[in-house]
Amino acid sequence: MSQSGKRILGVGAAxxxxxxxxxxxxxxxxxxxxxxVAATPVLGAGGGTQLTLETVPSxxxxxxxxxxxxxxxxxxxxGKWIHSTxxxxxxxxxxxVTLYQYDSASGLRNPFLSQVQGTxxxxxxxxxxxxxxxxxxxxxxxxxxPEMGVFVPLPGIPEGAKTPCEFAPCExxxxxxxxxxxxxxxxxxxxxxxxxxxxxxxxxxxxGPMQTLGYMDGFIDVV
Amino acid sequence: xxAESHPAQPEGNHARRFTAIWLIASLIAxxxxxxxxxxxxxxxxxxxxxxGQVTDNTVLLAMATPVLLLVVIYLLYAIIVFRQxxxxxxxxxxxxxxxxxxxxxxxxxxxxxxxxxxxGTVRLEQGYGAGSGSGPKxxxxxxxxxxxxQVIAQQWAFTYRYPGxxxxxxxxxxxxxxxxxxxxxxxxxxxxxxxAYQLGVKADxxxxxxxxxxxxxxxxxxxxxxxxxxxxxxxxxxxxxxxxVSAPAFALWIREQQIRFAPATKVLxxxxxxxxxxxxxxxx
Numbered sequence: 469m470s471q472s473g474k475r476i477l478g479v480g481a482a483x484x485x486x487x488x489x490x491x492x493x494x495x496x497x498x499x500x501x502x503x504x505v506a507a508t509p510v511l512g513a514g515g516g517t518q519l520t521l522e523t524v525p526s527x528x529x530x531x532x533x534x535x536x537x538x539x540x541x542x543x544x545x546x547g548k549w550i551h552s553t554x555x556x557x558x559x560x561x562x563x564x565v566t567l568y569q570y571d572s573a574s575g576l577r578n579p580f581l582s583q584v585q586g587t588x589x590x591x592x593x594x595x596x597x598x599x600x601x602x603x604x605x606x607x608x609x610x611x612x613x614p615e616m617g618v619f620v621p622l623p624g625i626p627e628g629a630k631t632p633c634e635f636a637p638c639e640x641x642x643x644x645x646x647x648x649x650x651x652x653x654x655x656x657x658x659x660x661x662x663x664x665x666x667x668x669x670x671x672x673x674x675x676g677p678m679q680t681l682g683y684m685d686g687f688i689d690v691v
Numbered sequence: 692x693x694a695e696s697h698p699a700q701p702e703g704n705h706a707r708r709f710t711a712i713w714l715i716a717s718l719i720a721x722x723x724x725x726x727x728x729x730x731x732x733x734x735x736x737x738x739x740x741x742x743g744q745v746t747d748n749t750v751l752l753a754m755a756t757p758v759l760l761l762v763v764i765y766l767l768y769a770i771i772v773f774r775q776x777x778x779x780x781x782x783x784x785x786x787x788x789x790x791x792x793x794x795x796x797x798x799x800x801x802x803x804x805x806x807x808x809x810x811g812t813v814r815l816e817q818g819y820g821a822g823s824g825s826g827p828k829x830x831x832x833x834x835x836x837x838x839x840x841q842v843i844a845q846q847w848a849f850t851y852r853y854p855g856x857x858x859x860x861x862x863x864x865x866x867x868x869x870x871x872x873x874x875x876x877x878x879x880x881x882x883x884x885x886x887a888y889q890l891g892v893k894a895d896x897x898x899x900x901x902x903x904x905x906x907x908x909x910x911x912x913x914x915x916x917x918x919x920x921x922x923x924x925x926x927x928x929x930x931x932x933x934x935x936v937s938a939p940a941f942a943l944w945i946r947e948q949q950i951r952f953a954p955a956t957k958v959l960x961x962x963x964x965x966x967x968x969x970x971x972x973x974x975x
Binding site (some may be wrong): 578582614663 | 970
């Protein structure tokens with residue numbers, strides 16, 4: 469093979485290799501998903517399943533070395549907090565949610581979302597008190613499954629809290645406890661999200677963790 | 692190259708034959724487009740503006756049909772009649788241009804384009820924006836009573852406010868049939884676009900902008916609502932179904948919404964054409 473032929477072959481091979489590497493990177497990025505975590509079955513008369521979640525102001529380096537400062541949801545399974553926002557629940561069943569909220573208030577952009585909707589009784593229990601709405605300015609996050617009509621605002625911890633959480637998991641830090649139940653319908657994948665512009669330092673508070681699966685939005689897999 | 696390789700027919704005959712074929716094809720195809728294909732064109736007849744868009748699409752297609760046929764038939768005619776004989780490698784005669792044909796082409800296409808522009812402008816204003824957002828101050832406004840409804844877009848959902856009913860906000864869009872609607876579309880964060888396909892309504896939702904669109908639903912139906920502006924990870928999920936219902940059904944539904952969303956209505960900002968994108972507290 470001539471010198472120029474070898475050169476062309478070499479350049480061609482380098483281009484193909486580069487394209488393949490870029491393709492692999494993009495496809496792995498595009499298809500990477502957090503693990504799916506099944507809700508815990510609830511024994512007893514009421515039955516159903518239990519989701520135990522927490523919202524933290526910063527996920528921390530242990531869970532996300534690349535984005536330790538991002539706000540995030542986590543789910544507890546078998547006593548461990550798992551960094552995921554894809555939850556599996558049963559179809560046509562009741563889902564009980566207990567949510568430990570460790571973040572401070574950001575306020576809702578649309579006060580309409582301060583009302584609890586789509587839960588059993590149209591209410592949620594916040595720190596033991598049953599409510600059907602919260603003051604919009606006190607919202608830190610929301611847990612919303614639009615297609616199911618489930619809207620639950622989550623109030624922030626008070627300003628000047630003595631032991632605010634730094635990184636997940638936040639057990640022991642100041643928090644609000646929110647619990648509610650909702651009923652699932654037919655099987656399918658339903659997306660859920662936070663509606664509070666809580667992604668500090670991003671455009672309109674809706675970049676970064678709001679636009680990345682695994683932080684402030686995810687799926688409810690109804691099976 | 693000589694003309695010996697091509698059919699020995701005077702150029703005038705080709706022109707006459709081609710024109711005849713094109714005319715006949717156009718006379719057959721254009722009525723078919725108008726009367727057979729036209730009624731099936733999108734977006735259907737869900738509202739007055741949707742029906743108007745069907746008419747406009749029909750007019751555009753009817754005017755484009757002879758032009759399309761001209762090009763296609765010319766190509767086919769050339770392929771068939773001026774086909775190079777097998778085994779020969781001959782060049783065709785040099786084409787040196789024809790002032791008459793060129794002038795005719797320019798004049799005819801200019802007339803077509805200008806008349807379509809005039810037609811479009813007239814239809815746009817006759818139809819009060821033809822279902823599109825006309826900005827905060829539309830040039831033309833339909834007469835008579837109108838139901839004012841506000842579309843509020845945010846990442847990633849649409850909600851709807853009814854100022855005539857205590858400013859109640861809802862998660863779904865329900866409207867009465869045969870009632871002119873004055874839609875005010877806005878956003879409280881990024882750029883979105885409200886698109887109710889079957890109603891023929893599409894209006895950009897920009898933060899700080901009141902984008903007004905008019906339409907009158909003409910049949911009871913379920914219609915789709917999409918966001919038509921790429922607005923983030925869940926853009927594709929900004930999808931919902933709305934309903935056009937009878938006037939009594941709408942009255943019942945809106946009353947139910949007022950009761951259901953009473954707690955939220957109490958804390959809503961007073962109804963306004965636009966809202967500040969700043970949340971009640973800044974992002975921390």
